[in-house]
Amino acid sequence: MKNIEKYLRENGYADRGLNEKFEFRDIHKDEADQAVEIEQICFPPHEACSKAHMKDRIEKVPELFLVAIDKETGKMAGFLNGIATNEGKFRDEFFTEADLNEPTGENVMLLGLDVLPQYRGQGLATEIVFNYLCREEKKGRKRLILTCLDGKIKMYEKMRFVDLGISDSVWGDEEWHDMCYTINVEGK
Template identity: 50%
Template structure:
């Protein structure tokens, strides 16, 4: 998929596309709304992620306005567990890495509970599989475990991560 390509969705209110270099401000703003300050990605790191890992970044935009309403962003590595340093050190991204570490799934509150995260995740996982990735790994708060299980992830239990001072569950989806 190229950054100008759109993925058509069954829902006529939005469409999906790869991230563009000028999306950093909007993505960082959405992340700041969806996550507490101790967990949200900063604008400089968001810019780095987009520059280094655009193949691991999927954006949802409102059809009528073309405004970003959500996104999934990740870094790739051969590591098997999502460690805290992956949230802040983009040098850990290895485009040839076999695993995709999902750093965040963000959807603006007014668009939540409408299936957008699920549609993004289905397309993101399919795209990563086509790119040859073997697993998608993420961490989530306990209250989101069931949602990610619906997307095909398996709960691996409590994570070693303490990002943002939270207790997280590590979840994995095999892409083979």
């Protein structure tokens, strides 16, 4: 099946009423400070993207951010960001070198999924990921690849990512798993 949006909605993966409370869209460059702050809240210092790298990413690759905006406050509640590439394997340089972005790359390396604590537990991260998938399917991407720690494997499996085993990544001196979502879901 080519149309992920149709598949996800038919199978109850998305559209849990969150579109009424949140707007899902590309980031605006003047929202960089909000993203920096959210990243510092969501991740411990050794895992978080630095302010400089986050700003560089937003400057150079804004089209690969997807933010959820609380319609009541107009502020960001969470976001997902990535970098496009024709490479097939995750490496840590994607975290720090926004210049590696290949705009028409067939894959997207996902660099961070953040939801502010007060917005957690209502499916917002899932909705952000699925909005991202739908958007990138339209651009013809083949795979979305991310790294996660042991404790998050099940969460991403629920979002239909597949665990590829231990990653080459040594980000923050931790052991990561590579996980992959193949966008063409035909036959799955």
